[in-house]
Each structure stands twice: as C-alpha cells, then as structure tokens.
Amino acid sequence: MSKWDLSLFYPNLEAWDEDFKKMPKHIELLASFKGKLNNFEDFLAFHKAEEDATNLLYRLYGYIHLNSDLNLKDSIKSSKNQQMMIMLSELGQKTSYVSPEIIAIGEEKVMSFVEKDKFLKTYKFQMEKLFLQQKHVLSDDQEQIMANFGSVRQIPSSLYQGIAIIDAVDQEVTFKDGTKKTITSSNYRSILPTLKDPEDRKLVFEAAFKRYKDNKSAFAATYNLVLQQLKANYKSRGYNSSLEAALFRNNIPVEVYKNLMDVASENTEGIKRYLALRKKHLKLETYHTYDRFLTLVEDDTKYSFEESRKIFFESIAHLDKDFIKNQKDAVKDGFVDAFPAEGKRTGAYSSGFYGFHPYILLNHDETLDSLFTLAHESGHSAHTLFSNQNQPMASADYTIFVAEIASTFNEHNLLDYLVKTSKTKEQKLALLEKAIDGIMSTFFRQTLFATYEYKANELVEQGMPITEQSLSKIMIDLYKHFYDIDITTENGKEYVWAYIPHLFHTPFYVYQYATSFSASLKIYDNVKNNKPQAMENFLGLLKSGGSDYPVNQAKKAGADLTNKETFMAVIKRFNELVDELEKTLEQ
Template sequence: MLLRKDIDQKYKWNLNDIYPSWTAWDADVKVMEGLMDKIIKYKGQIRNSSHKFIEMMELEEKLSRLSEKIYLYPYLMKDLNSKDEEASVKLQEIESIYTKYSISTAWITPEILEIPESTMNQWIAEYPELDPYKFQLKEIYRLQKHVLSEDKERLLSYFGQYMGAPSDIYSELSTSDIKWNEVEFSDGSKLPVTNGVYSKVISTNRNQEDRKKAFEALYNSYLVNKNTYGAIYRNLLQRDFASAQSRNYKTSLEKALEPKNIPQEVYMTLIESTRANTAPLKRYIELRKKALNLKDYYYYDNQINIVDYNREFTYDEAKEDVLESVTPLGKEYKEKMEKALSQGWLDVFETENKRSGAYSISIYDVHPYMLLNYNGTLDAVFTLAHELGHTMHSMLSVENQPYATSNYTIFVAEVASTFNERLLLDNMLKKTKDHNERIALIEQALGNIVGTYYIQTMFADYEYQAHKIIENGGAITPDVLDNIMGNLFKEYFGEEIAVDELQKLIWARIPHFYNSPYYVYQYATSFASSAALYDKITDEKYSTEEREKALEGYLTLLKSGGNDYPMEQLKKAGVDLTKKESFQFIGDEFNRLLDLLEAELNKK
C-alpha cells in the first residue's frame, strides 16, 4: 500500500483551499460562535417583523456557509487518515458546538410557523431578499405537522449529537480497528486483503480459488465482529423508528421520503417491478457461468471478465478517457471537468487508514472534493467518471443557484454520475479495435445494470424488510439479517448463484446502510432516469432538434440544484418515475446487451 508522503501532490487533495492551517480554522470557529450568539437574540422578534425575519434568514445563511467549511475541514482530514487524532478531536468539538446551537435555536421553526402562511407569502412577494428562501419557507409550511412545539423541539435537539453514533462506531470498527487478513495467492504473492485489494482481485484474478481466498479473507475481517455489527445496525433501526415516531411519521420510510415529497409508491414500485423482472439477471448469471466454465458460480465471480482482459489503466489514461467521453455534453461542460481534474480536487490512491470507496462532496464557497481509491482497473476508470458526474452536478448547481437552493437532493444525485458512466462506455466501445476489450466493455455495461440497478434495489429491499421487523415489534440479530440477505440473493439471482454463509454477511460491509439509511434505492431510480435521458439525448432515432432540446433539459436539471421537488425536476427533464415503464426499460436494455454479448462470444 502506498504511503501518503510518497505520492505526488497533484494526486492529493489541496485542503489549503478550505483553510491554510488549524490556526485559521480556530479563528473561524470563534466567528461562528459569535454568529450563533447573534441568531439566538432574534427569538420572539421574527413573527411580528418582516425586517427582523429577513435579518435572521440572511444571518443564518452566513452561519451555515461558514459552518460547512468548519465541519468539512476535519471531516476530510479524518477520511484521509482515520487515526488522525487532532482531526478527530476537532470534529468532536464541532459536533458538540452544533448540538448546543441546535438546542438553543429549537424555537426557530415553531416561531416561523406562528407567522400565518398568507403573511409569509405576502413577505416573499414584497421583499426580493426572501426570494432565495422561497422554496425552503414553503416547505416548512407543507411539513408543519412534523414540526413540534418549541419545548419538544428543544428536547429532541439534546439527542442530536447521539443520532450519528451508529455511523461513527461503524466507521471506527470498519476502518480504524479492522484487521485485514493476509493471503498467499497462487502466484506466490502475499497481500493483506483490504477493500481495495479485494476489489482488484475479484475483477482481475482469473483463478477462482484466488478469488475465493480474497473473499474469505475480507469477509472474515468482518465476521470476527459480526455480533458488534449486528448490534450497531439494530440500534440504527431502533433510532430511525424512534425518530420517525417522534415527528409524527408512521414509518422510517415515510420519514425518509416525505421531506423531499417522494411518494412511497415510487419505492415500492421499484422493488415490485424489479422482482418481477429478474429473468434477465438470472439469464446473465447462467450465461456467465457457462462462459467462465464454472461448476459453481458465486457472487465473487460476478466481477471477473469472461475474456482474459486485465488491461491496467494509469490514472492519467483514465482522465483522458473520461474527458473525451463527455464531448457530447458541450465545450463548456468539458472545460469545467478539466478544471475539476487539475486543481487538487481529487485524492486518488489508496493509502493506510484512508476511508474506502469513493465520493464527491461540495463546499459552496470553496469547490467539490472527490475521494478515490484508484487501482487501475476498468472499474476504477468508471468510478472516476461516476464521481466526476457528481462534481459536475455540484459545480453547475453552485454556479446557477443561490446557497439556499444549491444542494440537490439525493434522489437526483445519481443521475449525472450514471449518465457519465454511459458516455464513457459508449465512447470506449466506439474506439476499441480489440475484440476482447469490446466484450469486456459490454460486460461493464451489464455489470453497471447489475450493480447500480439490481443490487441496489435488492439492498433497498433488505433495508425495507429490516426496518419493518423493528416497526412490527420484532427482534434483530445477526442471524436474522443473514437470513434476509440470503433469501434476497436467491430471489433476485435464482438457483444459478451459490450463496454460502459468509456471503450473507454483506450487510456488515455496506457503509450506506450505516451512514445513510434508505439511500441506496436512489441509485436504482437515478439509473432508470439517466438511462431514459441518455436515450433521448444520444439516440439518432430522434431528430437533431429533439436531441438538442433533451440535452438542454438535462443540463437545466443539473443547474437546478434543489429549487424544486426532485420528482418535478425529473419530469421537467422528461422522466416520470411514477410510471412503471421507467423501470421496465432497464430489463429491455439488459436483454439487448445480453444479445450483443452472446453474438460477440459466438464470433470469438
């Protein structure tokens, strides 16, 4: 594993763009605390004075923008090194300050609701200063039945800092304290199997026994703490239901969806339509099992290419491929991506104690930061395209929206990322002269559908079932979670996939389950949305005018931030997720790609 000191600065985050030192950070913390004290003085004044209300709203925005920088500076430091003691202490200090502030400002939303809605509408129409907050304020009135009285809001705020405890404990257990098992592979090499190493082995090592060794090594690192992971997840489920009930929601799912006005029918339709369309997934597994000549097919066989294709992409090659692929989105889009790739916005390579996986996070007054654990595989190239999609979405939102509506919802977050992956795939298919690479790329497209649509829907199904057990008064144990996951693998993948006991433990190594419950379904809905948009923008069955209009609608979506309900934003761009056809399209596309793959294999 690489050491940070040996990596060129151009491949690392430049956190100086946020603060040049902890001294500068400390100075802003003092400014932030001063602003917090000022906010508190508006209590009792905003309901009868439009001017006081406007002052408070503007002061609250200033405070929010500053606190975003203050919080994310130690947060990002800690993601680079989970054992960074100073960053850990600073992060805890900030969380404590936020909790105290939350307690002292529990009056704000209840007092806003004391202002008649008609009066608020009059203020919005009369004062242009309130225009950026219009959508946010209207939402407060729409959701007022979930806002409690001031004393109850204050009581709940006392528990604010503890709500993130399951996520914090999970992060420490699976990053700082996890012990990776070393494995000797068939070529004589010995490696500790981290998440990054595991990902590379199962996607490049053609020896099934080696893949099995890597799988068992990784999952045994989680198995040793299985009961602890089970306890963390049980507490998270209990927390979610208690939080939902305390705010007059019937279920955790309702609490997750209602704030963004997402109908629960969308969630259930996704699961039901996917369960009804697993035939292509089962066909895919059957085809792969035969092509790979495997007696038994396991989940860890899902990443290896059918053909012997282990091309390693340097990071610079990956950058060029991704940049070239976004040409259809226009010169301006491409230039913005070049900026994102060249100015210390990415932390590229896996290092000791660095957080696993990949993400993009944006700071309104700075710029987005992208975390990667780049390992040179084809999958890693697509991960780069994916995270750059998020970054471009953030850049366009920040440039075109005021702070109050700059944050797009999670529901539309994966549209741009999966759209970028599709652009990359089609561009690489056009360029390649290598028959094996063509097969590998078709497999990549199929794998994207499996991983982004079917697997994430299966995970959404798992979350729904686990939450329902708690909501119905049932008990959660590691074995219960194993059984849910084992049954889901059979239902989605069929009998062609062999599910051993360790595979059922996948619930312990999916960070989204612990960091952001009811998140993963949005990968699937976004994938369906981006697939529909991609078709309208690129398919020549549409006229030039129709394609240009679709592109304009897509870019408008990316520029719109959070200025409307996500379902409405997608409808404006041309996608209606209330219709089952939006999901049926995925199965049809999957079968089309399977036909292509079979044809290529027959040629070979």
C-alpha cells in the first residue's frame, strides 16, 4: 500500500476535533505552575503534565499536518492546520515563563531536583542546555512579549506556501513536435532529461520558474520578513548575529559553518572541470543550469516504488540486523505516501513524533533519483525509530544537524551497491554521474545556498535594503564563482532564491545537508572499510537521539566536523570521481 494510514492518529476529522477541544485545559494546567517551579513537587508535576500535553499535541499535530500536506488546496484541512498553529502559539505564550523561571531558581538547585527523581533524570541534558543558554534567556516579562509574536513568526511560511503553491498557476507548454505538457514545480525536473531539443528544455525551465519571476517582489518582501524576524530575535536575545543565534542552541561553533563555506568556495576547480566534461560529451553550445538534469548516457530504466523498495533492501542486507529491521519498518505499508497528486506538497520528507511511527512523503516518479530519495527518507525514519526505542521523550528529539547523517549514509551505501552490481560501461557511467551529481547537489549546491543565507543576513545586519535585486545579485555572483555560469542569461534563474522553500520555512537549515554529507561519508567509509567499532559507533549516534550536542555525536560516530579535513575529504572524493568519469568516457 503506497498511501498513508492516518487512522493510527484518528479515524476522522470529527475525532480530531474532539481531542482538539481538550488542548486548552492542558495549556491552562501548564500555565498554572507559573511561580511554583521553585518547589520540587511542583517542578516534577509540571514536567509530567508537560509530557501529557505533548503526547496529545503530537497526535493532534501529526494528523492534521500530514493530512493537510496531502492536499494543500483542501481549505477545510488547511483551516484546521492553521487552528493547530494558533494553538501552538498560545501554548508558547502561556509557557514562556518556564525557561526564565527555571534559570532564576539556579543551576545547583535545579540539578538537585533532577538527581532526586528517576523521571526527572531524563531531563538532565535539557537542563544543561538551558543553563548553557542562560545569558540569552530573557526575563519573564520579556519572554512573554517574545512569545506574543509566536503566531507572527508563522506568517512568512504561510505566505510562501500561498504564493509558491496554493495560488500558483501551472503553465502549459507546447513542444516543437506539437505535444503539450503542463509544467509543475514537482514534475519539471523529471521532464527536462527527456527533452533533446534545447529550446524545449528552455520552455520547461521558464515555465517552472515563471511563478518566481512574476512574483519576485512578493517573494522578496516575504523573505525580508524572515530576515527581519531573525534580526529582531538575535538583537533581543543578545547574540552577535542571526547565524550565531541559529547555531548556539545546539552548541555548534560558528567556525563549522564558516569552514564549510571556505572549503567549498576555495575548491571549485573540480566543478568547472566536470561541467566542461558534460558540455563536451552532451555536445552543448552553451551550458545552462537546467542542463544539470541531462544524463551523459541513455538510461530509460524505470524504478517502480515496489522495485525501489526491493533494491534498497538488497543494498543493506550485509549490515547490522537491527539496522536492517528499522530500515524495513520505516518503509512498510501505511507509512509511505508514494506518488504525486494534485495539491500534494512537493518534495519529500520524513515526519516523526514521539510515541508514533514516522511517516514518509514522496513524489515517486520512477527515476533513479526517486530510488535514492526512498533510501534517504528511510534513513530519517529509521533514525526516528532508533531514537524513540532508546530514548525517553525528553531526549528523543534529535537535531537536523545529525538527521542528515542518517539519511545520506543510506545514499552512500546504495550507490556502492549499484556500482558493484552494474554490468556495462553505460551503467557505470550513469552511477559515476549520480555520485558526482550527489556531491554537486548535496555539498556544493547546498553550501552555495548556505552562503547566500549568510550574505543576505549580512545585508540586514548592515542596514542595507532587501529587494529582489539585492537578493538576486548575491545568487548571480555565487553562481558565477561556483559554476562560472551567468544566470542572468536564463529567464527567471536569478530568482532561484525564491525557489528554495527551506530559506523561508527553516532558515539556516540547508548548510546541515553539506555538513551531514561530509560526516556521513567519513562514517560510511569507516563502516565500509571495517574499521573497529565503526558500525557500533554509527548505531550509537542513531540511538542517542537528542541526548548530546550534535558535533559531539558526530565526533563519537567517527567524524570531527570542527576539522577542515573532514570537509576536504569530500573534495578529494569528488575530484577522484571526476577523474574516473573522464577515464571511463574516453574508453
């Protein structure tokens, strides 16, 4: 079954409505502990009440969030999803007193509470994190004011969804052979590789990016709101920058981010060599950014969803039995919604909630990419399963920083399996291209976007105006530096910043793809080369959930991200793959 079974949350919307009515009582109960946390019994009672409320919250949010994503045009479910977000905002407002009140009690006394009770001991690391951030937690009154803006912080994300998906009009194009096709933001990537004529590819690209060009001012204003909110937050809380504010919560050194940008920016020669190879062997007069979807060899292999699942299982068959079990559980029937549908959210994700099996959203199109996406999202869901099986609620929620290690480990492993089982030169070329493109997209492209975020936030910090021109200039310069491509010659490409939803939904997110890719490659190499305890160390990361800081978790698993050499290992692998591709092409 390639559809979600959401009845594990609720049988219908009416049952959801009944539980939703219970949330205000939970919120009021949590609010009633204000001023009482200095007392051990109340401190304990509050945290137990909070877990009860969170259990209900996960059930409510999980059901309506997933249901809404299946059809963003369903106004009833979208409305209920908005109700959920308003309720979350109210919860934030009513419990905004908690952190400043706990900090006011003092670390010594709070830790004595934690050590006194078995249930509270599960909160030890969370309390350590809270006191680490002590200087950035405001007074009770100030935290209340910040919490009052909780619902406002959701506006940029809602605006983006409205402009980019809900109100967007898909374009129909007519190809040179007379055939017509409706181009959407989810299908254009799979259509481009099938088009031999450069003018047809241009048509598809321009149709896909038309919504971003036509609404460039609205997208810029929306992104400016994101940037201004980040600035208001870091200024209010006493950070030095939006970047520091984003990283500090997980104790990630700013140097990790800057080292990533430096290594990628200083090592673009391999990219340009690869693009030159592509241009030559694809016989292109001009290489455009959308030509990255063209393949060097013809490969019309279709990977059905069931076949993809079978291949993925074969690729992991040699690994640890517990690892295999959770990967298979991750993609079992009822927990994957596999295929595109009208109004369905684009892209792919794994959504997990403590106490519930994680769910995977795909838009499977039977390409090799969709096979890798299945393996990627399975890595996320298996990570959630490992964490939930080994951690209490207080420390089960792992960071995005380590999340991508679990997912990209699966991709490294799947690639090696496919290369090993390839039988022809064409298959080898296709897989080498896939490996190189994986580094291009996950390491270089995501670092380019991370650098864009860094520079856009710099403009705000310097008091510079945020317009579609200023945002596009950053992208134009970065594409020229990384790829030696002038994107102003591609109608709409300079607004690629509006095409990336993570920039609007989850600022300072995308860099973690690159850091995690670097870490997972190192960890995977350790496992592949049978380094002592390598698999055990990796399983330790999966099981550790959010019980440690992510840089520490990666280091314990075998990858030190404070060292530039971890990132340079990706550069080395990339250049070796390009060498092998060139050699194979010339055979």
